Every structure is written in C-alpha cells, then in structure tokens.
Amino acid sequence: MSAGIQARFRIDRGAFCLDVDLALPDRGVSVLFGHSGSGKTTILRAMAGLERAPGGHFAIGETVWQDADRFTPVHEREIGVVFQEATLFPHLNVRRNLEFGLRRVPAGTRCHRLKDVAEMLGIAHLLDRPPGQLSGGERQRAAIARALLNTPRILLMDEPLAALDLKRKREILPYLERMHRELSIPVIYVSHSPEEVARLADHLVLLDEGRAIASGTLNTVLSRIDLPAAFAGDAGVVLDTVIDGQEEDHITRLRFPGGVIRVAQRAEPVGTPLRCRVHARNVSLALVPQPQTSILNCVSALVVDLAPTDTPGQMLVRLDCAGEPLLARITERSVRKLEIRPGLAVRAQIKSVALLD
C-alpha cells in the first residue's frame, strides 16, 4: 500500500505562522477549508515549491520533493496548478493552449489525451476559439484541461471557482465532479465554500490561523461537534446514497446504509449514486415514531454525543445511523425534555435534504 501524501510545513511570517503536519490520501479530492488568511494558499504554494519552508517535508508515496536535504524546484515537480483566474495565453486558441500542457506526454498518445480531457471538461467544441471568446467558466475549464494534460502526479487547485458568478459556478461543478470520479491522481483543492466541500471533498482539512484543527474523511470532520465555529449555521453531513426506486406522488426513494430517504422525483435510473447534504438545522428528534407528521423522512439512530453551539439555547447532537453520522440541531429545552444523552435510541426526522447535483 502506498504511503499517501505527507506534507509538513512550518513558515514563520511574524504575524502569521503556518505549522501543519498533514497525511492526505493519494487519491480523491482533499479540500483545504478555512477562513481568509488561515493559510490555505500558503500550503498549496509550499506543495508546489513556490514557497520555501525550511525543514519541511513533502512527499507523494515514494516521490519526495522536499526533505532535510532536498528541495525539488517547482519546474521539476510534476504538478498541475489551477488558480482563481484562468491563466491562458490570449494569443493562442484553446487547442494551442492545451498543447502547451502536453510536453511530458509521449507523442503517440497526445491527440487521444487532448480529445479525452477536452471532452471530460466539455470544451471539445471550443478548441479553435481564442480565450477572449470564452465565458469565465469555459476559460477555467480550459485551464484545468491544460493542467491535466501535463500528466501531473498531483493537481493543486486554489479556489478555481472563486472568480466566477453563481451561475458559472453551478455550470462548472458537474465537470469537477466528473473529473473527481474519473481521475486517479490526487487533487488538493482550496475552498471556503461549504457547498464545494460537500460536493467535491473526500478528505477535509479544517485550517485556523495556520494550523490544521481537523483532518479526516469528509463525514468524520463534518460530524465533529467540537468544532462549532467551522461551519456554524451550515453544520451538517453528506450522505452518499443510491436511487432505490420510484414511488407514487412523484417521489424517488434513496437508500443509504442508515435507511431510506424520500425526495422529489428524479429521472435517473435505479442504482444511480446521489450525494446529498443534510443540514443539522433540518433534523429534529423524537423518542417514538410520529405517525401524525408531514415529514416523510425518519430514520432510527443512536445519540453519540452533544455539545452547545455558538447560538445560546441551541445544541448540536451527533447521531449514529447504522454507522453513518448525522447531526441534529435542537434546543436545549428539547434536550432536557427528551432527556437526550449518549446511547439513547431516537428517531431522527429529516425535514429536507439538499441534493448535490
């Protein structure tokens, strides 16, 4: 088994000190999430070799790019980097821009790869256009394609959607999700958008003032109730479900290990995976099944632990639904009334779920 990604950096800038020691998976998307100024970009720059972190260590599996006696310069690291603003050459059309990324690929496979990557990112029909005639989202997709065509060992993305308006963000996210499914290289993705985290992350690192206050699989970190400030009112988990069947009244049934969730009708076939976000504020608790309720979704769960939130009178309760975590945000009064405590069996009523696609 490979050792994954090891990244240990200490950078002292006086007013700001980055001090992280991260073990990240060498597949999937690891999101670095935190407030402005928490050190996300500095980590990415240190990984790329753009920032010196004396005494640091950075390795992907057996490939060591930085340790006590080595510092591989940026141009010798097999990385793809995508910044907030797409950096395409304005005087070259999209095809020529992409060909720039092909220098490390054996000549025989180049056309094939260019075509595949352009199709994956939905820009195959734009290859003859200059960047000036593309929308912001299309330009960013071309920049991602160029970074991928360099056959990197790792893709570093620094808020690639930040410069786009909401409509363009929504347009590009499905391409990123597709990339997520189809790529075998690790992606380190800087973001401060909870929506991007929920849609794209496999692994999540929470940063605060230069330190990693949590790092783990997406739901392990999202379901921590001791990190109240991180997501504040957005606290919640992500469920990976599959479509289980259709019901009358235009309802689709989704299945996850903790039970069944019903949502407004979806057109996809049975078996299609769907990621959904369940906000803690949309989950309430009952001790017995509630037949007289308009809420369609109710699953059995055990209380794991509970903690106060930033809002007076409100508590976060962590639940275990057959191994899947779920969070509920309820009032302190309800905690007292129902005697909510670790180990208690409850019914979790899910008022709504947000489907992430």
Ligand SMILES: Nc1ncnc2c1ncn2[C@@H]1O[C@H](COP(=O)(O)OP(=O)(O)OP(=O)(O)O)[C@@H](O)[C@H]1O
């Ligand atoms: N070249 C530099 N010299 C000195 N300080 C810097 C430099 N670049 C960034 N900083 C400071 O280092 C800290 C971390 O910056 P960084 O850009 O890594 O944060 P970030 O989490 O990526 O923020 P944002 O979300 O706003 O991009 C900030 O306090 C910033 O002001």
